[in-house]
Amino acid sequence: MEAMIDLDNIGLTFTRDGTETEVLRGLTLAIPAGRLVAVLGPSGVGKSTLLRVIAGLLAPNTGSVTLDITPDRNKLSVAMVFQDARLLPWRKVWSNAAFGLEHGQLSSAERRSKAEAALALVGLAGFSERYPHELSGGQRQRVALARALAVDPEILLMDEPFAALDAITREGLQDELARIHAATGKTIVFVTHSIDEAVHIANEVVVLTGRPAQATAKVTIDAPQPRRRGGADTADLVARLRAGLLEPAS
């Protein structure tokens, strides 16, 4: 299958105050279309950096990123969800959800209706006229997800989007993401440091460890969605991933 995202020999070094930190070295990774791929690794390993390289927010020092998308000046092909909701506090919920639609020739009514549809998809129909500060943390994160989904992107990049939420909200949103992925068939790259989260939602788990970071393991999960948490079918996998994270040398 043709890869939707093709990372070839990516190397990236940050320079801050004269000291160089090599974050990524020789990272090669192919992500097929329509898959939900979890990038799993400890905090600070460079997962978010990798995501920003894919998004084009950071240029790698070596290697190349190839996205199998049709460039369109009037439409976004890649959308992103951050760890914090990052809503624009001066915009109402619907207008935040419509943020990525303000390219090209959509009328404001069209933008509004697309935004409303995306909000309905994340379970926030009826919240359009609120301001972000009137929402809970989980609702704000849903708006951020709706903002990414509203542009109907070919690739959805998610940077530990549920890490800051309480456990109950997090599990609810994980289930919803799995449902949305099944319904839309989008290519999703989901960065997380939670093994359970990765195993619960992903089709594939890529383990990133070391400094500079390397993809040390890649596991395909065939268990169908919706999955049961802590099920026997995934227990073995969780154990293997945990071992892989603890012994990055293997």
Added chain:
Amino acid sequence: MVCSPSRFTIAQSRATNGNESRTADTVTRTKSVALSAFGLAGFLLIWELVPGLGLVPATILPPPSALPGAFLSEIRNGIWLSALSRSLSHYLAGLTIGCVLGVSLGIFTGLWMPLEATLAWVVRILRPIPGLAWVPFAILWFGIAPAAAIFIISTGVFWISYFAALGAVRAVDRELIELADAFGFRRADQKLFKVILPAATPGILVGVRTALGQAWMAVVAAEIFGVPGLGQRMMQASNLLASDIVVVYMATMAAAYGAIDSIFVAVQSWLLRWKR
């Protein structure tokens, strides 16, 4: 069954507490309004008595009771309205020019580092010059004309709004700018209008509100040099020892500034209605 009476008691006592504290609030508020009114009345009374008892001549301190008459005569001869409208026109022109220039330059400087470096020393030289120190040049360049007053007013306003806008733009959350990048708004003008300007608006408005007060003071100062308006009329009255008229214009300035500030606060809270 056992615990239900006690639960009822808790609910009841809570309700009582709520009522009591509400009543206490109302009492406190009524008390403080009464005290404020009392304080004002006392102030006016002492003010009335000092010249009334002959402690000082009424020309040096006109009693409040003399003011309504002075005010009516100023209105009847049409001077009050024309002075007020002239001052307001200087004020609005100076404020608009100073704010537009200050805010725009502040935004550009905040966005573009080379510009800040280029202007750094120029700003350091010009900034400490008090607005009134520009009076000689204002008269030299514009004569004793409204333009001179507008120039003096806008100089003061310029610096306040410049620094407010510069600071506000600098303080915009980098993450919101990254958000704009991530959603394809990569051109500087897109970032400016989608994220930076709205995010900086609260800070800019705080500066503009300060400028509002500063500009009003500059109006009086600028007109004292002869440009027609409230300040000039006040100086005329003062030269004629018509101190009651001076007080009428002082009160006019206070009232006009109060009205302007209230209007601004209303506009500000409408613009920032998204804030909690």
